[in-house]
Ligand code: KG4
């Protein structure tokens with residue numbers, strides 16, 4: 001069976017063609033084509049995604065990408081009606097930006113009507129889960145994972161911990177009460193006058209300092225992540241202060257010790273806003289200092305990652321989790337990956353095996369491949 005999949009939930013237009021095979025319990029996918037058109041440059045001047053523009057761009061891109069995908073797959077679009085090879089169309093139906101989502105849904109429905117093939121609506125976040133199973137560059141295979149599994153889904157619109165008792169049996173056990181983690185990264189980037197999308201930029205600046213010696217030439221503290229972690233673990237967002245010749249920056253770890261698995265990133269974001277305001281009182285040009293920006297990024301990234309990993313660990317312990325899947329745009333964050341990997345090692349030391357899956361770098365962001373895979377599994381189920 002072939003799957004044509006379409007993703008237009010945010011600022012990436014994606015189309016892919018997969019060939020699915022089910023042999024016994026093994027479900028695998030051959031990637032016949034996967035094309036993606038990013039709109040980063042178009043939205044960049046606005047510092048975020050402009051929904052009306054995203055809609056216009058998706059409408060423009062979809063027919064072009066469809067042609068490209070069929071060409072890459074060495075197929076003709078008319079083969080959609082070829083009854084010998086069964087087709088289904090999988091399309092992201094939400095969550096996402098409504099005007100953007102509708103372009104993909106309308107496009108999918110038109111194709112479905114024209115060629116009389118079924119359309120499967122796919123949840124975007126469920127899609128992200130299936131981005132973690134590539135077998136190699138051209139194939140995906142759903143492994144026989146051990147349940148219960150847990151997924152930490154971190155993107156621009158969501159931050160969720162989802163318990164998976166078996167495929168299609170999802171229970172959200174924790175989520176953000178306000179901003180998503182990726183959204184917080186993007187907003188902090190804007191405060192620091194960094195380009196959009198902010199997540200990768202904040203992370204890049206943080207990693208400059210993460211590998212730098214503890215005290216750098218400008219006298220900004222925070223180079224050693226371990227010391228930083230320990231010193232700031234219980235910090236409640238104290239204002240920046242000078243200790244000796246270095247500026248200590250500490251940001252809160254919101255909801256770290258609450259008994260549930262929820263998150264909150266809006267207070268952390270506001271703490272960064274106040275921090276910058278206070279620093280500017282002393283020096284209005286403070287943001288011209290790369291080192292200050294790096295120090296803020298490092299402490300902010302530490303605060304987000306620490307919160308995510310701590311709650312994930314608690315959920316793993318409470319639900320006796322065997323498999324952890326981390327996915328969504330923020331899963332590209334190297335510090336998060338490192339800390340999750342360390343968590344796996346910690347469990348191993350306690351003789352508890354935890355299998356961990358991340359998407360590879362190309363699949364952390366939005367793409368149509370993951371939608372095709374999730375769509376096919378949904379098709380099999382129904
Ligand atoms: O999943 P995604 O591509 O789109 C949504 O479904 O939202 O996630 C995009 C989010 C953005 O907020 C972006 O800043 C963030 O993922 N992101 C990162 C990194 N790369 C992308 N956040 C932190 N560190 C990164 N390296």
Ligand code: ZN
Pocket residue numbers: 124128155156328329365366
């Ligand atoms: Zn996404």
